[in-house]
Amino acid sequence: MTAEPLVRFQRVQKTYDGEHLVVRQLDLDIHRGEFLSLLGPSGSGKTTTLMMLAGFESPTSGEILLDGKQITGTPPHKRNFGMVFQNYALFPHLSVGQNVAYPLTVRKVPKDEQQRRVQRALDMVQLRGMTDRLPGQLSGGQQQRVALARALVFEPQLVLMDEPLGALDKQLREHMQLELKDLHRQLGVTFVYVTHDQGEALTMSDRVAVFNEGVIQQLDTVDRLYETPSNRFVAGFVGDNTVLKGQLGRGGEHAEMKLPDGRVLQGLNVSGAAAGAAVEACIRPERVVLHRRPDAQRANMLDAEVARVIYFGDHLRLLCSVGGGQAEATVKLPLNGLDGAAAPQAGEAVVLEFPTAHARIYAP
Numbered sequence: 001m002t003a004e005p006l007v008r009f010q011r012v013q014k015t016y017d018g019e020h021l022v023v024r025q026l027d028l029d030i031h032r033g034e035f036l037s038l039l040g041p042s043g044s045g046k047t048t049t050l051m052m053l054a055g056f057e058s059p060t061s062g063e064i065l066l067d068g069k070q071i072t073g074t075p076p077h078k079r080n081f082g083m084v085f086q087n088y089a090l091f092p093h094l095s096v097g098q099n100v101a102y103p104l105t106v107r108k109v110p111k112d113e114q115q116r117r118v119q120r121a122l123d124m125v126q127l128r129g130m131t132d133r134l135p136g137q138l139s140g141g142q143q144q145r146v147a148l149a150r151a152l153v154f155e156p157q158l159v160l161m162d163e164p165l166g167a168l169d170k171q172l173r174e175h176m177q178l179e180l181k182d183l184h185r186q187l188g189v190t191f192v193y194v195t196h197d198q199g200e201a202l203t204m205s206d207r208v209a210v211f212n213e214g215v216i217q218q219l220d221t222v223d224r225l226y227e228t229p230s231n232r233f234v235a236g237f238v239g240d241n242t243v244l245k246g247q248l249g250r251g252g253e254h255a256e257m258k259l260p261d262g263r264v265l266q267g268l269n270v271s272g273a274a275a276g277a278a279v280e281a282c283i284r285p286e287r288v289v290l291h292r293r294p295d296a297q298r299a300n301m302l303d304a305e306v307a308r309v310i311y312f313g314d315h316l317r318l319l320c321s322v323g324g325g326q327a328e329a330t331v332k333l334p335l336n337g338l339d340g341a342a343a344p345q346a347g348e349a350v351v352l353e354f355p356t357a358h359a360r361i362y363a364p
Contacts, residue, residue: 005029006190012062014048022048024214035184035191037201040211050194054160055079082151082159086166088143090135096146097131103154121149141172161193177203198238210234232362241282242329251275261323266299267359279361285332287358291351300354306344
């Protein structure tokens with residue numbers, strides 16, 4: 001028997017002008033203790049979904065349930081949810097300790113209990129000894145930790161985060177991603193996290209809901225989301241791809257796609273496209289195999305020319321011209337995979353192999 005979800009969206013819709021739906025017919029279950037990210041481009045509906053869950057926005061239609069009970073009309077302060085925003089939303093005139101204690105003060109928690117909980121929350125986010133400082137005396141990363149401590153101090157059922165790391169520099173953002181994931185693992189509290197950064201979502205989440213035009217395009221674990229995108233939008237939005245365009249020859253699950261130059265590429269017909277349909281094959285850069293001198297000609301091997309070599313530190317990115325310039329393929333080449341050989345150079349003729357199991361064919 002499947003456990004009852006902590007949160008359930010049922011047929012939820014949201015419009016601001018009565019004509020355009022920002023969120024369309026949303027059905028979404030959020031499991032207890034999971035780290036769920038809502039991922040998508042600007043205007044896709046992910047933040048509106050979070051705001052409806054927080055109670056700052058009301059659905060135009062449909063219901064939101066918490067522990068099986070409707071909370072659609074429940075005001076935010078009665079939902080027992082912690083909230084972390086991108087701009088921190090700290091009180092500048094209050095100390096760190098007073099900022100973190102604020103939710104407890106509102107809930108009329110006794111002073112001695114407040115002190116105990118504040119200290120515990122600051123320990124969680126590694127800010128011991130900072131109680132008396134003002135927010136203006138802290139770095140951006142430290143201020144974000146204070147905001148997180150404030151969201152956790154009253155032991156909420158759910159912690160909601162809206163692009164909380166967006167204002168931090170790249171190195172600090174990546175460090176905070178790991179800290180957040182570790183903290184989630186320790187506490188076991190349900191986290192719902194909004195981001196437009198696919199790398200951030202893949203790094204931290206148990207599951208990711210990919211939004212576009214108010215609809216969840218795919219809801220899945222991070223490995224399945226990356227390895228088996230369910231449609232062309234998800235394949236393009238989550239991770240890099242080589243995209244080859246053509247026409248579907250033989251249909252079925254294992255299909256053949258005819259490229260503009262007449263060559264045939266085999267792959268998985270994810271969209272169930274019919275023979276003759278215009279389609280696109282997507283292959284991740286790390287799945288493309290580069291042969292400098294192929295020992296044998298196999299299926300899905302195409303002649304190419306290296307157009308550009310980009311150094312990434314731990315790997316090389318090769319941008320290759322395929323089919324006489326009709327398409328561009330990206331190849332991820334680990335430095336330790338060169339085995340002492342010289343790196344490929346721009347202008348070098350190569351052969352690229354697109355393994356059938358990883359060539360996913362979509363109707364655009």
